[in-house]
Amino acid sequence: xxxxxxxVLLEALASDLPAFVIVGDDAAARALARACAGSAGEGGVLIxxxxxxxGWPSGGPARVVRLEGELTPVNGLRAALxxxxxxxxxxxxxxxxxxxxxxxxxxxxxxxxxxxxACLDEGAVLDALRPLADWARAALPRVVVCDPRxxxxxxxxxxxxxxxxxxxxxxxxxxxxxxxxxxxxxPTVREPIPPLEPAVLDSxxxxxxxxxxxxxxxxxxxxxGDAARSKLGGLPLLLPGEEWPRCPSCGLAMPLAxxxxxxxxxxxxxxxxxxxxxxxxxxxxxxxxxxxxxGWEAFAKNRLIRFIDGGEPAAxxxxxxxxxxxRDIVSWESTEETPANDDVPGLSxxxxxxxxxLADRAHQGDASPEERVLAGPRNGQKLLGWxxxxxxxxxxxxxxxxxxxxxxxxxxxxxxxxEMLFAADGTxxxxxxxxxxxxxxxxxxxx
Numbered sequence: 001x002x003x004x005x006x007x008v009l010l011e012a013l014a015s016d017l018p019a020f021v022i023v024g025d026d027a028a029a030r031a032l033a034r035a036c037a038g039s040a041g042e043g044g045v046l047i048x049x050x051x052x053x054x055g056w057p058s059g060g061p062a063r064v065v066r067l068e069g070e071l072t073p074v075n076g077l078r079a080a081l082x083x084x085x086x087x088x089x090x091x092x093x094x095x096x097x098x099x100x101x102x103x104x105x106x107x108x109x110x111x112x113x114x115x116x117x118a119c120l121d122e123g124a125v126l127d128a129l130r131p132l133a134d135w136a137r138a139a140l141p142r143v144v145v146c147d148p149r150x151x152x153x154x155x156x157x158x159x160x161x162x163x164x165x166x167x168x169x170x171x172x173x174x175x176x177x178x179x180x181x182x183x184x185x186x187p188t189v190r191e192p193i194p195p196l197e198p199a200v201l202d203s204x205x206x207x208x209x210x211x212x213x214x215x216x217x218x219x220x221x222x223x224x225g226d227a228a229r230s231k232l233g234g235l236p237l238l239l240p241g242e243e244w245p246r247c248p249s250c251g252l253a254m255p256l257a258x259x260x261x262x263x264x265x266x267x268x269x270x271x272x273x274x275x276x277x278x279x280x281x282x283x284x285x286x287x288x289x290x291x292x293x294x295g296w297e298a299f300a301k302n303r304l305i306r307f308i309d310g311g312e313p314a315a316x317x318x319x320x321x322x323x324x325x326x327r328d329i330v331s332w333e334s335t336e337e338t339p340a341n342d343d344v345p346g347l348s349x350x351x352x353x354x355x356x357x358l359a360d361r362a363h364q365g366d367a368s369p370e371e372r373v374l375a376g377p378r379n380g381q382k383l384l385g386w387x388x389x390x391x392x393x394x395x396x397x398x399x400x401x402x403x404x405x406x407x408x409x410x411x412x413x414x415x416x417x418x419e420m421l422f423a424a425d426g427t428x429x430x431x432x433x434x435x436x437x438x439x440x441x442x443x444x445x446x447x
Contacts, residue, residue, distance in 0.1 A: 004170035005151045006032065009144070010039040011173065017044060017087050017111030018177040019102070019139065021157075023119040024146030030055075030091075032146060033115035037064065037089045040111055044086025045420065047288065049076040051091060051117075058323060061420060064089060065321050071289035074098045077105070079288040083423050084446065087111035094124045099140075103132065106139040114140075121145055122155045134158050141178025193361045195371070200354050204374050207351060208338045212373065215337045215385025216269050220327035220417070227313030228279075230261045232381065232417045234326025236281055237311030244318055247285035248301045249292035253318040254283040257411060257418060260383075266332040269383055272408060274437045277307035282409075282430060282442065286322045286421055296422070298396035298405075298431075298441035305430060305440040325417045332383065336373045339386040342393045379427070380412045387429045389445070396441040398433035405431035405441055413444070 012018055013036050022029045022036070034055045040046055041062030048064035049071070050056060056064035065076065073092050078101070080088060088105055090097060094116045106112045116125060122143040129137045142163075143155040153165040154176055163178075164171040174180050196204070220232065227235045236256045238244070244253050260280045262273050273280075285292070285302040292302040317326075338344075341352045358375035361367040367375060377388040387407045396405040407429055411418055414425040422428060426446030433439040 005154075005164070005176065006035065008170055008173055008176045009036060009151075012177045012181070013040040013087075013111070013113075014042055016173075016177070016179065016181055018141075018179045019106035019110075019112035020142040020144060020177065021114045021116060021122075021125050021140065022144045022146065023116045023122055023125060024144075024152065025120070025148050026118065028146035028148055028150055029115055032144065032151065033089070033091065033113060036113055037062070037087075040087040040089075040113065044111075045083075046087040046089060047080040047083065047085040048089025048113075049073060049080075049091070050089070050115075056089070063322050063420075065288055067092065069289075072096075074101065075291070076288055077101050079290070081105060081110070083288070083420070084425070085110065087113070089113050089115075091115040091117060093117050094119050094128055097128070099128055099132070100136075103136050103139045107136075112140065122160075126155075126157065126160055129157055138178070142176070190364065193357060193364060193366060195361070196354055196357065200350070201374075204351055204354060204358075207344065207347065208374055211338050211344065211386075212336050213338075213385050214268055214334060215378070216266050216332040216334055216383040217378075218329040218381055218383070219331040219333060221330045223326045223328050226328070228261060228311075230259060230264045230329040231256075232258050232327050232329065233324040234328075235314055235317055237279060237308065238314050239308060239311055242311075244314060245283045245304045247287065247290060247292070248304075250285060250287055250290040250302075252285065252287045252290070253320065254285045254302075254304065255317075255320045255322075255324055255421070257282040257284045257421060258381075258409065260329075260409070264329070265383070266334060268334075269332065272384075272406065272432060272434075272437075274307050277309050279308050279311070280408075281306055281308060284421060284442070286320055288321060296444050298443040299399065303442055305442060307438065322420050324419075324421070327417045337377050337385045338374055340376055340389055340393070342389070343386065379415070380410070381416055381418070382410045384408065385410075388427055390427045391445040394429075394443050394445060396429075396431045396443055398436055398439050400436050400439060401433065403433060403435060405433050405439070407431050408440075411444075413446075 038057045041057040046062040053066045137157045153162045236259045283304040295302045362375045377386040409430040411428040423446035428444030
């Protein structure tokens, strides 16, 4: 492999996430594609699809899924785009590549890499792109052509001309990728946010005091192998003779999102618990090929939320498209919080703005403990308290009685061990009907 040109491409992918196509000798093209995907995966959330996943990046924010069965490049990429990844990877024959979808992704800010199988030169790619307008082809500006020795040339998709060939000096990043490097914005000067005026703070205290709730934040450690423990991800208890739960929609195994053991809940954290159960469990389908309808809705058919009484350790954890760093919940930190603005009846515009100011002070680390409570609900995984909405108020409603369900547990898909469980960013909430304790719901929204 030509180290100089490869380094130019890898450095561009690691920082700028451009879009291009790789063709030519299969072994060399495959090696370059996997190296490029690995570099891109270090810089953001990567989702890819290939016939053979060997050598592709996996774990953390990067995952490449095998194309098989009903998972096609079209439905796979569409499902992936709903999760708003930073970078997309596709490996397929030229006739199966959804070029317009790739171009759309590149135009809307996603990086993209297409490795075309059994395609010796750029001709078939240029033919496939020719029906698109010049401005559309420019969204996928380069074809990298490999031969057994490595990168042989780089071709502009609009003109069809080679912008670099072996034997020439290594090109600039702009020439190699067809896109100028992104210029980072100037550093922002942190201006201290002054505290609220005493009268405004007093008004907030009076309005929010009746709404203060206790919230419990899990303290996490590496899993110890105890299937009965409270945990995020990992090895759960299952009912005697039960197989690992599968998605009711697509039939694939669903990862455990969390398991709560009643005996390990903090004092004051189990008043909502059903009387005869030892554990609450939540499994959620993370398959990008799952075609469940409206998978973010409260009662969509792509999850299992249940109470169980006892059980047996699962034999092992299946392999999922996305790998999660399982953690045991070893204790809980207790604090207080207040609801989001839209959950405070009759909150004036002045007090709404005051709470945004408190939230900014909390974000900068300047807020006092009281200000942090008054600022509103917190991010991250948590038990009870108030939900932090990503887009707007989305309380679930019990299908039996029509009453608003009560918030139990928050899952943050943007940080922690459950990163990318249901979206590239976003927050989900498990809730329960206070009148029908076995009615449990999960609803999520991404930012």
